[in-house]
Amino acid sequence: MKLPENHDCKCMNAVVFRDVSVGNNDVKILQNVNAVIPHAGCTAIVGPNGAGKTTLVLALLNETDYTGTIEFCSNRRPRIGYVPQHLAFDRGMPLTVLEFIAAFHQKLPLCFGIRKELKKRLHELLGETGCLHLENRPLGALSGGELQRVMLAGALSQEPELLILDEPASGIDFKGGEVCCELLERFRKTFGFTQLMVTHDLNTVMAHATHVICLNRTLIAEGEPHKVLSDKVLAKAFGPHVGCSCGKDHSNNG
Amino acid sequence: MADNAMLDLDKMLLEESAAGTDAAIVMPEQLPQGVETVTAAAENVISETPSLIENPVIAFLCDLLGQLPFETMDYEFMRLALLGLLIIAPMAAICGTQVVNFNMSFFSDAIGHSAFAGVATGLVLAISPDYTMPALALCVGLGIMAVKHRSGLSSDTVIGVMFSTVVAGGLAIVSRYPNAVSNAQMFLYGDILTISERDILLMMGLAVVFMLFQIFSFNKLICIELNPQLAKAHRIKVGVYQYFFAALLSLVVIFSVKAVGVLLVTAMLITPAAAARNLASSYGKMLWLSVIIGVFSAIAGLFLSAQDWMQTSTGATIVLCSCVIFAISLIFRKKKRA
Numbered sequence: 001m002k003l004p005e006n007h008d009c010k011c012m013n014a015v016v017f018r019d020v021s022v023g024n025n026d027v028k029i030l031q032n033v034n035a036v037i038p039h040a041g042c043t044a045i046v047g048p049n050g051a052g053k054t055t056l057v058l059a060l061l062n063e064t065d066y067t068g069t070i071e072f073c074s075n076r077r078p079r080i081g082y083v084p085q086h087l088a089f090d091r092g093m094p095l096t097v098l099e100f101i102a103a104f105h106q107k108l109p110l111c112f113g114i115r116k117e118l119k120k121r122l123h124e125l126l127g128e129t130g131c132l133h134l135e136n137r138p139l140g141a142l143s144g145g146e147l148q149r150v151m152l153a154g155a156l157s158q159e160p161e162l163l164i165l166d167e168p169a170s171g172i173d174f175k176g177g178e179v180c181c182e183l184l185e186r187f188r189k190t191f192g193f194t195q196l197m198v199t200h201d202l203n204t205v206m207a208h209a210t211h212v213i214c215l216n217r218t219l220i221a222e223g224e225p226h227k228v229l230s231d232k233v234l235a236k237a238f239g240p241h242v243g244c245s246c247g248k249d250h251s252n253n254g
Numbered sequence: 255m256a257d258n259a260m261l262d263l264d265k266m267l268l269e270e271s272a273a274g275t276d277a278a279i280v281m282p283e284q285l286p287q288g289v290e291t292v293t294a295a296a297e298n299v300i301s302e303t304p305s306l307i308e309n310p311v312i313a314f315l316c317d318l319l320g321q322l323p324f325e326t327m328d329y330e331f332m333r334l335a336l337l338g339l340l341i342i343a344p345m346a347a348i349c350g351t352q353v354v355n356f357n358m359s360f361f362s363d364a365i366g367h368s369a370f371a372g373v374a375t376g377l378v379l380a381i382s383p384d385y386t387m388p389a390l391a392l393c394v395g396l397g398i399m400a401v402k403h404r405s406g407l408s409s410d411t412v413i414g415v416m417f418s419t420v421v422a423g424g425l426a427i428v429s430r431y432p433n434a435v436s437n438a439q440m441f442l443y444g445d446i447l448t449i450s451e452r453d454i455l456l457m458m459g460l461a462v463v464f465m466l467f468q469i470f471s472f473n474k475l476i477c478i479e480l481n482p483q484l485a486k487a488h489r490i491k492v493g494v495y496q497y498f499f500a501a502l503l504s505l506v507v508i509f510s511v512k513a514v515g516v517l518l519v520t521a522m523l524i525t526p527a528a529a530a531r532n533l534a535s536s537y538g539k540m541l542w543l544s545v546i547i548g549v550f551s552a553i554a555g556l557f558l559s560a561q562d563w564m565q566t567s568t569g570a571t572i573v574l575c576s577c578v579i580f581a582i583s584l585i586f587r588k589k590k591r592a
Contacts, residue, residue, distance in 0.1 A: 061487050082487035089480045093355050095537045100480070102473070104488055109472035111538040138535070139480075151484075158488055 014039045014078060014162055014194040015060065019068035022055050029055045031218045032068070037162075037211070039073060042188060042195040044209035044225070046202065048238045051216045053198045054085065057164055060196075081160030081193075083151045085167045091140030098122060098135045101154045122157060129153040129183065152180070156187060163188075165197040181208045202229065306330070312337065312454055326560045331447050335568070338449045339552040341457045342509050343522075345464050347548030349506045350527035351541050352499070356479040359524050360410060361398065361500075364417040365507040366519035368394040369441045371424030372508070378427055384452055387441075388508050394420055395504030399497055444515025444569040446556070457509050464502050471495050476537065513552075514569030522569075525576040526551060529583035551576035 015037040023029040030052040037043045045053045059066040061082065072078055095103075101122050102114045114122075126132045131149045134142065142150060148168065155163060168180055181204055188195050199205060205212055205225050212228050214220040214237050221233045307313040307330070316333040326332050353362050368391050376386030394416055402412045440448075477485040478492050486492050507519055514522045526548035527540070534540035555572030558564050564571065 061483070063483055063486065079489070080487050082484060084481070084484060087481050087484065090355060090357065092531070093480075093537070094531060094534045094540050095355075095476065095480070096535070099476075099537050103476045103480075104473075104485075104490075106473055107470070109469055110476065111472070111541040113538065136536075155488075164487070 012039060013037060014073050015196075016071040017056070017059075017068070018071065020056070020059055020066050020070060021068055022052070022059055022064055022066045028217065030059070030066075030215075033215070033219050035213045035219055035222050037194060037196055037213075040188070040192055040194055041210040042185070042197070042208055043211040043213060044205040045196070045198045045213045045215060046200060046205055046229075046237070047215035047220070048200065051237070053200075053215055054166055056213075056215065057166060057196070057198055060164070078161035078194075079158060081155030081158040081163045083148065083155045083163075083165045083168060085198075087147060087151060089139070093138075093140060095139045096136050097126070097131070097139060097142070097150050100139050100150065101125075101157055104154065105157065122153075125153045125157050126150075128187075129156070149180070152184075156191075159191070160193050162194045162196065165195070167199060168197055184208075202234075205229070307334075307451055309451055309455060311458075312451055324557065326557065331449075332556075332560065334449055334451070334454065335446045336553070336556060338446055338454055338457060339513060339556055339572075340549065341454065341461050342506070342513055343549045343552035344545050345461060345506045346510045346523050347526045347545040348464075348468060348541065349503050350523040350525075350548065351530065351544045352475060352479070353503070354524050354527040354531055355537075355540075356475075358503070359520055360413050360417075361395075362503060362507050362523055363520045364398065364413045364420070365391050365395055365504045366511055366516045367417055368420040368424075369508055369511040369516050369519075371420040371427070373441055374424045374427035374431075378431060383441075384450075384456065387511070388456070388505055390420070391504040391508035392501055395500045396497060399500045403493065440515075441511055442516050443567060444511060444513055444518065446513045446568050449512060453509075453512060460502075460505050460509060464506065467498060467502055471498070475499060514572055518569055518573045521573045521576070522548075525573065525580050529576065529580040532580075532583040532587045547576060547579050551579060 013036040017033050017035045020033045021028060021031050023031075033056065045056060047053050055064060058064040060070060061080065098114060098119070099110050102118055103110060105118055106115060108115065123132060123135070126135055129149045129152050131146060131153060134146055134150060139147070139150070152165070152168075155165075163184075165184075168184075184195060185208060187193075197204075197209075206229070209225050211223070212225045213222050214228060214233055216237045220237045221228045307316060312334075315337050316330065319333045319336050320327050327336070349362075353359055369387055372387035372390035373383040375381075375390060376383035379386065398409075398413055398416050401407070401416070402409050405412065474485070474490050474495055477488070477490055478495055482492050507523065510519045510522050527544040529547050530540045530543035534543050552572050552575075554575045556568055558575070559566045559568040559571040
């Protein structure tokens, strides 16, 4: 896949990956990925397990060494809100949900309390993501789905220009996952951020994504989901047994 | 065996204080603390002894502490010890909260053990251990962080290597210069009662820097230790804070060594925090509880150890006090999981 030479990052794309490779000479996790994340859209990175989806996100977050370039709109790193797939932390730590989000915003040490204005803002956000009732619960006592909602509230509280979600539906039950995506769509329209999500749930992609990057160690295809996710592409990415599950067959997209 | 060692140590300390190293307190009353020899006659002597404290701030604070209605506060070394504990205990408790929540107790243990090498280095280089100890601790703390960041080894492994390096270094120096032993040994058990005016001044300086750092970065440290990746994605300069924290933690540990000694320094940091963690429902509450428990244990330990019927080592008594509180906290442990 070749990018047009006069590709204008400023108005079209929030992020442009050019020849991004991760790994050493022996083991390549990602090889020469050229892809774009359109501005203000919902981009999904899909691919089988071990395809390097999360690695691409880590490269974007500058958390892993890579070769090639990652260009941002107007040449500066956007404000990022990040929801990791798993939050590895000490679950016995007596940190409440409200303290967790406030810690990212407040300069005044938390032991002196949380400022009123901040508390009000966080209440609104927690209400929107449906976890207001959790505000005084210790972070370690939350279930996977609850934790992910709290992290989403935390990421949104960053007022992100680019919201990155790693497997947003994995920790949430089906109904919860559905609600989560609708919620995100609403937020995206209100706040106008660019959304990037890593997923292997093709149904979510078909329903919500405006742009899809299909990966398996290297770029398989890129573009609008309905055009890109053909049986041929999916077979190439996931192996011969996955057809397009979008709309016709739900039984074999595991 | 251990008893003998303690007796030897006590003897050594007595000799030392009598010989008057560079410590400011050279007072005969240091010896018979609580023992029968402290009679009315002796007390007269004390009240007539002019204060050896030169710094007006410390003198003022000591006078203030002298107003406390405790007999033991008549002794200048007790006032200095209490002042020292009141400065170091809250810092140790705050650090303890972070050490417990960030799983860094092995780190603080390693720093504590560098005290020995620090003293040995000082004796060899003919520099006062007051300076070489913090300097070496700082090197070890920052060294551990640097190696951890660059090598990709687990922190346990890195700390283990650095730990043995400094202990081996200290032992090597001490075995080469056997005369250094007598001085180095007191750091194994610690002795807040021989704390010098210079120590207190250094502690005060540390306290100012420490509090400024904590006010500025308390919340950011929570974010970082919760999940460095998330913190980094949300624009927190993870490395800078980790290095600063490691540096200040090293200094707090090394000054706590003066109070309770190398063997017990980790306990002084983490026991109040662990007790607080059992009781607290939020991070803020845990911090305050930890400070209260830490300061209370320090004061209780100091006073108890000075009682006629106790006559125990101050450091050990302080740690025992916090251990008792920890045991009680286990009973009242909050049900964390809903």
